Amino acid sequence: MQALVIAAHGSHLNPDASDPTYAHADTIRETGAFDEVREAFWKEEPHFREVIRTLESDEVFVVPLFISEGYFTEQVIPRELRLDDWDPDQWESDGTSASQATLEAEDVGKTIHYCGPVGTHDAMTDVIVQRAETATEDPDVGEGFGLSVVGHGTDRNENSAKAIEYHSDRIAERDRFDEVKALFMDEEPEVDDVTDYFESDDIVVVPLFIADGYHTQEDIPEDMGLTDDYRLGWDVPAEVDGHRIWYTGAVGTEDLMADVVLERAADAGADIGDARDAVRELAASVAETGADAGPEPGAGAGAGD
């Protein structure tokens, strides 16, 4: 038997913070690739601390639903899962290349395949692009468009900027969009000045965040000048300084994220059969109907608790 654990932050204050985790877990449940699929959280239940003991499987694949390598993926999650032999060097990562490490959880004696976070997986690049497609409702979006990947910045974690830049570079290499730029909330280049960095009339802005919350639903839209007050909402696209800004909300809510979770587990040796095809098909059909497009202003604060 094999189990999948999706390890996410969660929130004591904002019930929506765990929605993407549940949604991606459900998508993977539907594929039947794992005997057990479990959500686990730092701020909600089941807590990281107790999740492994709720599983019957001996092989457990843990995929952190986090954007970057750093404090949570290197310290908190392995410690709370009781992976006593863990050492971040086992990932041999330069900040964006973590793959997996096989360890034992001391309290339960199960084999844990501890994977790198979803945010730095190569498949994440496709999710960002798909996010642009969903927001514009155009599967061929690219020509005449600029794309910006937006991240928090380096105040808390030096790898956070690396993940943003990594995907921006990869998208730029594809020559699909006229311009690609990594922007940040708390460091230069800043998302406040988004229009200064693009010549294209149309700019798609994709925040590389797991869940919608304070940053993606309040800060960023106001900083970019999409709206004076986030509670009033904003248009997609919105006119700012003669540009049209297509703001998408957190990339982590994109359906294709389930595919990245699966890829992480598969890279670590999980037998996932053709689950990936099923997830891709599902995500594509959702993208076509545009069911996910558009922001939901006022989704609530609380990402910072």
Added chain:
Amino acid sequence: MTVATDDLETLLERASAGVAFDGLRVAETDGEYVLETAENEWAGLDETELRRALESAEEYVTNWYYWQETVGGEGTARRAFLRWCERAPLVDADPDDATTGPWSDGGGDDDATGRPATLGVTERYDALRGGIDREWGQLSITVRFVDIDDPDGERVYDLWHVDDADSDISDLEIYDDPRDARELATYDEDGRYRPLKTAPTLPGGWAFTGLSGDELVETVEFFYPATVANWHRELRGNLDVDHWLETAERQTGIYDVIDELPREAVEWMAEACCVDSQCLRRREWQYEDGDDLDVDGGDGPFPCREPCSLVIAAARKWAILESEDEHTYELELTTSELNQLEELIDAVAEDRTDEIREADVNDGANRYRARYLRAKRFDDEGDLEATRVDD
């Protein structure tokens, strides 16, 4: 009867290797069979006679099939929980290892009807026709036969809020997907977010019906994550408790400070958070091994094996607040106003402010009384007029 026939054939296949389960015993020596149930014994049976004898002990056969073939998972928490649901002996627990806590078979069980804690197969089959009820926190679980007139051993499970036990099922919202429990457990009756799943604030008005055993366990786990696993560990006497200090010392980042919380403040914290009115878990963690907190851990049904994330987050706040120095302040209050401050704090702590009637000016926490006190005693900046006198 076709399912029962399948059950019989499966059992016969296993018979020569020996079967011993729930009062049923089949053994073979040199082509002769022995069959035992709690009520009867047959010896020296050939295969045809064994078959006939098993047909007369059909309940034991279908019971064996349900547990060994349908439920499976010997030794798992899931199986033990499902057996607990129908008051079957928890064969997975070695009685010598089991704790004598409120959940063990040994006694102290929550049976108000005076039924014994565990039932044998025949009694259970009788009871399963009408349904066997159990409570798990604020959940009421009923296990019953799918077919009550001609039971083939297959059980289904229903689940609702204990407060809805007497409700007409047609007044409840009916669900059958375990995942719906996540949504139901997210908000309390007033629509407020419930970050602590074991807070005794689960709203009612819903019912899950006709769940399989696996689905039941999944649903319960969405309502009360990890409670089944930790219950099972406690039952087997191997619940691993992490006490306050080791949990606090393990923290990093912004929570690094919590191990500085004075011991006395840990007591206050446990009294604030870990009591029955706030949490259905029974606090098993202490200050540290051999150093128990004075505050009672409560009678909650689920063992709490280490401080939860909510308590850790609150502890950080208190660790910071407790690092402040104390001062002496001078402020003018009438005796009644001092009393009123006490009533205000108490009303908020007991979450009672919603219940205070608009015109009940006898209650110190009445909104008009509070506004009056503020108008009288606060200065233009909105602060209480108090003077520090120790500097």
